Amino acid sequence: MSSAYSTEPVTDGKVLLETTVGDIEVELWSKQAPLACRNFITLVLRAVFDNTIFERILSGFIVQHSGNVAAEGPPLKAEPHPRIKFNHRGQV
Numbered sequence: 001m002s003s004a005y006s007t008e009p010v011t012d013g014k015v016l017l018e019t020t021v022g023d024i025e026v027e028l029w030s031k032q033a034p035l036a037c038r039n040f041i042t043l044v045l046r047a048v049f050d051n052t053i054f055e056r057i058l059s060g061f062i063v064q065h066s067g068n069v070a071a072e073g074p075p076l077k078a079e080p081h082p083r084i085k086f087n088h089r090g091q092v
Contacts, residue, residue, distance in 0.1 A: 009083050015044055021057060033079040
């Protein structure tokens with residue numbers, strides 16, 4: 001089997017963040033990381049990311065936010081999953 005085939009599970013939802021540098025579509029693995037997805041959606045619904053200033057933008061690579069999101073919502077815990085690898089563009 002070719003290594004070009006994705007071994008990642010299918011995502012279960014999406015969140016669209018509208019920014020001044022363009023839209024960012026975040027795909028969610030809610031079955032594999034339910035707590036992280038719930039916390040992220042909670043922050044989005046509380047408008048924590050509204051009017052966020054990006055402190056670092058590297059075109060085609062990264063957009064970095066400078067706020068303290070952890071103080072706004074529930075504590076974030078890692079939910080590692082063996083089939084999810086952070087190895088390509090667009091992953092959060």
